[in-house]
Amino acid sequence: MNLKRHLIKISAAAAIAFTGVATANTVNNSAAHHVQAATKTAKVNAATPVMTSYYNGKATGKTLAAGSSYKIKGQAVDASGVQWYKVGKDQWIQAKNVTVIKKVAKKPVSQAPTSTTATAAAQKVINLAKKQVGKPYVYGAAGPYSFDCSGLTSYVYSNAVGKNIGRTTYVQLNAGKRVSVSNLKPGDLVFWGNYHVGIYLGNNQYIHAPQPGQNVTVASISSYFYPSYGVRVL
Template sequence: MNIKSNFVKVTAAAALTLTGVATVSAVKPESTTAKVQAATTKVKINYVPGYGINIWDNYNGGHFTGQRAQHGTTWNVLDQKTDKKGRVWYQVGQNQWIMAQYTTPAGNTVTKNTTTQATATAAKPKKAKKSVQATGDVSAIVTLAEAQLGKNYVWGGTGANGFDCSGLTSYVYSKAAGVNIGRTTYDQVKQGTSVSMKNLQPGDLLFWGSASAPYHVGIYVGNNQYIHAATPGQGVIKQSLSGYFYPSAAKRILN
């Protein structure tokens, strides 16, 4: 075994681990035949205080790794790619990718790639547009909605310690996507684009009651489940869609 060679690879991999984040596991070393890649820039997570953004295993149709990059922490960027939807992603470790739109430049340049230059310089992250036509990563909506599970139902509550149904949806869209969808179910049902219940996607708003004047709203999160501020006795919970309490309408806010 080439002890010196392995030591160099492990040392280089250790240099690529994220800074300031103890809750997310460090980047694993490359295989013994892989080339050593060093970061070219640093970015800081700019999301919602107390929360983090999902880390994905790929920038195009990847899967959530179960790890999150916390707001305010600094990460080394190893590479930059643009997905099929035109969104910029940063590689921050082996099979670890985050969306550029939730970061700001950290201002510190580090050692350049020891084998090849990064494919492009870090792009300035895009801010969410303040309109219901804003585009964004629906994972941010789902992540923030899930973070509210277990909180109290409060009449007229808009967060962050308690919500009513429309207060929860308003809070999540405002904080996670920078989108103002209105305060009441009457306002929110007028936003976005109507979608079929057979074609739901995570982040869609679900409404119960009249399609023009609904009495309840929740957020669809995938796998036939939704999150809503249910009742004073239940608080914010996740439930599966069922025939006895089925939505009457659905709206897609993010394109």
């Protein structure tokens, strides 16, 4: 009888111990792979590769430029204790490469400018810019067969209206009067920080040379890639 009770106690202890180990493993895995919602913004400190996942993810081939900012849509810590931020669908970056800035409200597209009236000079800029659509992005190129972002804008302003706005974004951001995104007019330069520039077309659209592997294209202003400011040259 005593032996039977002893065996029962051993079996119960073993079951509890096994359950405890299983629970501990579950907690550890949960802590390692838990994704939390977030509403802050990450400012990229250095060129940062984008992965498909924070856990055994693959490279997407996309790199976020230094100085760019992205809304953090989620955050997680992988099994190695490395913190990651989600900046888009299947797009994750390591937290060590960014600075988290204060919470900002999502800027709806409705806040983007709605001006559609272009001056004669601005229309010339827009018309020439649209003729470049489809030409490839090549770093350091300023036309007429390929462009980088500031190469496109300098080429268009020079050849459309004879206006020299400089060759680089660092010069072009001082080529005219700075205006808010909500006050953009057709023909204005539109900037993302000091690293990217395009030409505002009106109706919430702009034209730009995006990045290597892509062509000059027309895009719409969105909260995901919201401009920093505009510069009125004309």
